[in-house]
Amino acid sequence: MSDIQLMKGNEALAEAAIRAGCQAYFGYPITPQSEILEYLAEEGRERGMIVLQAESEVASINMVYGAAGAGARVMTSSSSPGISLMQEGLSYIASAELPCLVVNVNRGGPGLGTIQPSQGDYFQATKGGGHGDYRLIVLAPASVQEMADFVYDAFDLADKYRNPVMILADGALGQMMERVSFREYDPSAHRIPKPWATVGKPKTRERNIVTSLHIQPEKMEQINLRLQEKYRKIKKQETRFELVETDDAEYLIVGYGLAARIAHRAVERARAEGIKVGLVRPITLYPFPDEVIHDLARRARGALVVEMNAGQMVEDVRLAVNGLIPVSFYGRMGGMIASPEEVGTALDALMKNEVTQHSEAY
């Protein structure tokens, strides 16, 4: 097997999961991510992974709960409608503090929508998604290479913080083929003890209980405070982003995933015309890189947020910018993808309107 391979994003992610020592996968077919289940059903099983096609996404996420609670490195994957079905389970997993990986290969909604790529699940992914105050750590790949690379990071982050981690991709990243190489990774070197796992209680220890139920409000508040403390720590230690040509940038484009790649091309074209524009690509959507965006906004004249949705991350960018500069938005929905030209036009509009328009552009 050569070091560099040509693979679909979904397959690269699945291959990385095997290499990351994922012990079990529970999932249900849905386009555009069924290749993950298919790849693991063949390759994963051959290489010792437990792969179970469940009766629903509801069952899948609860199997993940049980297996993670038993101390295993486990994952599931789905696409938007299926991820909606998992929200109850994710809330329980976050509350019980179980480490696991959940992959969402985002498709266009709402409803059954389309199987084409979208970023319409940003709110659901980054604001909790289910009931109660909790957060997932959310990683947003922008290439097939990152579809693979982020799997290792996701499992390690999940174990480190006892928190569910989501890889939020989209249908294009899942389906497109690119070069990918797999990094050296020894799962045994990354295995950490899980003394809380339910593996059977020896006489010498108290029983382990995996639960999210704390009926006394005083206790439940303490659990919440502990979770919030953990999220603050994650924010401090794990916020990740990429900056392109921002050093002298008068204008900022903010985008993640596939939209960031399109924006990157728009930045290159604008630079060729002498426009001082840079790109901010959040890699962790939660924790959100608001500090760096705020700092860059101090030196900039305007920001444009590009997403494949009706404007979701733009709210977080506006909170980060906090009124320092105008923030405009350009998005396509329903599985449509913006071109670099469209982004360039949106940038022009921002630059022309900067004096008069301070808040809304969409």
Next chain:
Amino acid sequence: MEQELSTPGLETMECVYAPTDLLTDTRFHYCPGCSHGVVHRVLMEVVDEMGIQEQTIGVAPVGCSVFAYNYLDVDMQEAAHGRASAVATGIKRILPDKFVFSYQGDGDLAAIGTAETIHTANRGENILVVFINNAIYGMTGGQMAPTTLLGMKTSTSPAGRTVETAGYPIKMADIVAMLPGTYFVTRQSVHTPNAVRYLKKAVTKAFQYQKERKGTCFIEVVSNCPSGWKMTPIQANKWLEQNMLPLYPLGDIKAPK
């Protein structure tokens, strides 16, 4: 228990029966006369006698049994409503040599979790499913369950359950017995001492079959709910015998020869 031992005169008596050590000292929250306490005891007695405490993991979902882990001295997971058998599947797949049981009520197993129940049994997961059928939602205050009898009054069927509005009481043990994945399906109760002994035999068999990896074992326990039924415990047990057992007759539905 300390309180009981200090009862005047008790120290001069011979101890002929004591609860198993595998029940914790936590006082049950169950109502007086409720079947749950007896089923808990039977389960833990079997785990104790088989010497498998260190290898046993239980799953308790939402319902009156949601606090089961406060009483059972084994590792446990609390599951979302209806999802106990999916959670148990996840545990068992990771720990195939351990003993895994779920402990579910009728709303959990036969309404919101029907899909998980059927498919866990159909996959023949090597787990024990304990199904407490008391024909009512006890935890939430006495609403109609999928197993509520026709004509039975509950807070959401105040004039009595009718076929027109709520269909028929569902017989889950009979349904799962039809699936090739189940190995042992039985319906028991704990309303008489003799019935308790039969249940204990069934639980012992089920754990033995799990050890032999025979497939899903499913034990329905026809139970009472004195508070939900608005009866005394004695009335409830009589009512159970006269009304529940004709529809949910006791005995093995599917058992190896």
